[in-house]
Structures are given as C-alpha cells and as structure tokens.
Amino acid sequence: MRRDIFQAVADPTRRAIIALIALQAMTPNAIADNFNTTRQAVSKHLRILTECELVKQEQKGREIYYSLEIDKLKEVDKWMEQFRKIWETRYNQLDDVLVKLKNNKNE
Amino acid sequence: MRRDIFQAVADPTRRAIIALIALQAMTPNAIADNFNTTRQAVSKHLRILTECELVKQEQKGREIYYSLEIDKLKEVDKWMEQFRKIWETRYNQLDDVLVKLKNNKNE
DNA sequence: TATATATGCAATCAATCGGTTTCGCAATTC
DNA sequence: GAATTGCGAAACCGATTGATTGCATATATA
Numbered sequence: 001m002r003r004d005i006f007q008a009v010a011d012p013t014r015r016a017i018i019a020l021i022a023l024q025a026m027t028p029n030a031i032a033d034n035f036n037t038t039r040q041a042v043s044k045h046l047r048i049l050t051e052c053e054l055v056k057q058e059q060k061g062r063e064i065y066y067s068l069e070i071d072k073l074k075e076v077d078k079w080m081e082q083f084r085k086i087w088e089t090r091y092n093q094l095d096d097v098l099v100k101l102k103n104n105k106n107e
Numbered sequence: 108m109r110r111d112i113f114q115a116v117a118d119p120t121r122r123a124i125i126a127l128i129a130l131q132a133m134t135p136n137a138i139a140d141n142f143n144t145t146r147q148a149v150s151k152h153l154r155i156l157t158e159c160e161l162v163k164q165e166q167k168g169r170e171i172y173y174s175l176e177i178d179k180l181k182e183v184d185k186w187m188e189q190f191r192k193i194w195e196t197r198y199n200q201l202d203d204v205l206v207k208l209k210n211n212k213n214e
Numbered sequence: 215t216a217t218a219t220a221t222g223c224a225a226t227c228a229a230t231c232g233g234t235t236t237c238g239c240a241a242t243t244c
Numbered sequence: 245g246a247a248t249t250g251c252g253a254a255a256c257c258g259a260t261t262g263a264t265t266g267c268a269t270a271t272a273t274a
Contacts, residue, residue, distance in 0.1 A: 010117035011262080015186070022193060029220065041263055043222065062220050062271035070197075073190050079122070080187065083180050086129060090177075118232080136250065148233055150252060169241040169250050 003052045005075050013037070014045050018054065018068060025058065025067035110159045112182050120144070121152050125161065125175060132165065132174035 032039040046066055049055040054072045058065045139146040153173055156162040161179045165172045
C-alpha cells in the first residue's frame with residue numbers, strides 16, 4: 001500500500017473526483033453518477049483518497065458526504081516549486097536577451 | 108500504455124530522476140549511480156519519461172545524455188491552477204474576516 | 215415490520231508496473 | 245582486430261492496480 005499523494009493523483013478518474021468535490025461535498029452515489037463506473041469503484045477511489053488524506057467524510061444519516069482536503073494538494077504544489085524556480089530563471093534570462101537586443105537596436 | 112504525465116510523475120524514482128536531470132543532462136549510467144537499481148531499470152523509467160515527452164535525449168558518441176523537458180511539467184502546474192484559485196479565494200475570505208474583526212475592535 | 219436506499223467490504227480477475235537477467239548492437243579503447 | 249563500455253530491447257516475475265460482482269450493515273420510508 002503506497003498511498004502517497006502523487007500516486008493518488010495519477011489516476012484520471014481520481015483527478016476528476018477531486019475536481020468534482022473541490023467546491024462542494026458529495027455522496028459516493030452522486031459522484032458515481034458522473035462516471036462510467038460502478039459506485040463500488042468510486043468507493044474504492046474515495047478510500048484511496050481518504051487514506052492519503054486528500055478527502056474527508058461527513059456522515060449525515062445514511063449518506064456520507066465527501067469533500068476535498070484542499071490543503072493536502074499543496075504537497076504537489078510544493079514539489080512543483082523547484083521547477084517553477086527554473087522557469088523563472090529561464091524567463092529572466094530570456095528577458096536579459098530581449099533587453100540586450102533592444103539596446104543594440106537603439107545604438 | 109497510458110503514458111500521461113501524472114502517471115509518469117507518480118513513481119518516486121521517476122520524480123527523483125526528473126529532479127536530477129532538471130539542471131544538467133546526464134547519461135543513464137550516471138543517473139543509475141544515484142539509485143539502488145540497475146541501469147536497465149533506470150532505462151525503463153527514461154523510456155516512460157521520453158514517451159510522455161518529459162525528457163529528451165542527445166547522443167554523444169556511445170553516450171546518450173538525457174535532460175528534462177521542463178515546459179512539459181507545466182501541465183501539472185496547469186492542473187494545480189484550479190485549486191490555487193480556491194486557495195486564494197479562501198485566503199481572501201479569511202482576510203475579510205480579519206478586517207471585520209479589526210473594525211469591530213475599533214468601534 | 216417489511217422494503218428500499220446508501221454505503222463499505224471481500225473475493226476475484228485481467229492488465230499493468232517496477233524490477234531483474236540475459237542478450238545484442240554500436241562506439242570506444244587497447 | 246579483440247576487449248571493453250554504454251546502451252536499449254526482450255523475456256520473465258511477483259506485486260499492485262482498477263474494475264466487477266456479491267454480500268453485509270445501517271438508515272430511511274412505506
């Protein structure tokens with residue numbers, strides 16, 4: 001059982017579930033209505049998402065509402081940061097080149 | 108063969124490879140030296156990364172240098188954006204609350 | 215109380231994954 | 245030219261994955 005957030009997000013159905021419940025909590029049945037799979041399959045996805053704390057549940061009678069623990073997604077964002085730094089560096093380098101070109105033009 | 112970027116990034120060894128070659132191109136052997144696996148296993152990872160265009164190769168004699176196609180990682184960043192928006196909204200809402208608290212205090 | 219609904223869990227299955235071992239090929243080096 | 249080095253591809257293997265089916269349980273409704 002690996003259960004890390006990157007593995008959780010790797011599956012396209014799970015990504016869709018995440019997007020679906022990002023703004024409002026939903027029951028497994030309601031979620032399953034949006035996909036071409038059984039409710040049980042969705043339930044398994046929700047279990048995986050719960051195990052890596054990407055999702056939290058709230059029981060209301062016989063229904064269980066699932067909602068996104070959006071802060072957990074910051075772990076992905078955190079990983080991306082190192083590459084964002086590289087992008088920025090390259091962007092600045094490109095900027096330098098453009099500035100130099102402009103200066104040459106004005107000479 | 109699914110080969111999408113999220114699945115590619117799901118494996119911890121592949122994430123480590125990505126980080127390793129982000130700044131400088133490396134050969135499979137050099138990459139493999141950093142891990143507890145065989146060169147062939149690394150080679151398979153590199154093939155997967157190549158297939159989803161996260162990595163490019165440059166042959167120099169009998170060596171092949173692999174480097175990161177860093178722009179491809181923006182696809183992950185793009186997916187994150189929807190959640191970043193939600194974070195910002197929540198942050199602003201929190202900000203509103205704090206402003207109101209402050210105003211009440213001053214009354 | 216009997217029935218319907220909402221859900222989780224276990225068993226099962228084919229497909230995929232990540233790894234190793236073995237091999238073949240091309241480019242160096244001796 | 246022979247040996248060495250760097251590499252990818254294929255065959256294989258146990259573990260994991262995503263899905264289905266069948267079942268058990270709890271709540272709501274008739």
